[in-house]
Amino acid sequence: GSYGTLDMEPITAGNEGHSMLPVVVSGNTMVTRNLPKNANASRTPDDLVAFDLTSGKELWSKNLVNVSQSIPIAIQNGNVIAIVTGVYEAPPQVFQVSLRNGAAKALGPPYSRALIETPNFSQLYWQGGHVYGAALTNIGKGFLLYDLN
Numbered sequence: 001g002s003y004g005t006l007d008m009e010p011i012t013a014g015n016e017g018h019s020m021l022p023v024v025v026s027g028n029t030m031v032t033r034n035l036p037k038n039a040n041a042s043r044t045p046d047d048l049v050a051f052d053l054t055s056g057k058e059l060w061s062k063n064l065v066n067v068s069q070s071i072p073i074a075i076q077n078g079n080v081i082a083i084v085t086g087v088y089e090a091p092p093q094v095f096q097v098s099l100r101n102g103a104a105k106a107l108g109p110p111y112s113r114a115l116i117e118t119p120n121f122s123q124l125y126w127q128g129g130h131v132y133g134a135a136l137t138n139i140g141k142g143f144l145l146y147d148l149n
Contacts, residue, residue, distance in 0.1 A: 022071050022073075023072070024073070024074055025053070026075040029050055029053065030051045031048055031049065031050045031051075031072045031097075033047065033070050034049045034061065045063060045068060045069065046063075048061070048062045048064065048070045048080065048082055048102070049061045049062075050099065050102065060101055062102040064084050064097070065090045065093070067087050067090055068085050068090055069085045070084050071083050071120070071124065073131060074125075078098065078099050078100065079098055080099055081097075081126050081131065086110070086117065087116060091110040091112065091113045092110060093107075093111065094131055118133070122134055
């Protein structure tokens with residue numbers, strides 16, 4: 001489909017902001033999230049979407065959890081590392097998504113329900129097989145640490 005221009009302006013959460021469309025890039029492929037225009041709740045699902053940077057064409061689209069939002073964090077060994085923000089029945093969880101075709105698998109058990117929505121208000125990092133995150137607002141306080149080793 002046609003996605004038009006990606007809006008990379010921050011949206012506000014109180015006095016703070018976070019990226020509406022986090023982006024990761026590897027070679028000629030960009031992966032971001034496709035958040036619907038009318039998104040206004042944590043239960044508005046989105047898809048991870050991969051684009052060819054030369055042609056602009058969509059390569060694949062993947063919904064990780066149909067009641068939550070997905071955030072790409074990094075690319076490692078041909079896979080996107082992403083986290084879903086979580087809702088009560090599907091808490092935050094880390095996924096590995098193939099950069100080639102969008103095939104996904106959960107990495108380990110979900111986080112605690114206490115961290116629901118925290119990924120949306122955190123700066124997330126991938127380093128040495130771990131996802132690290134520090135919350136940026138009072139909406140979601142917490143520290144994420146996920147060991148994939």
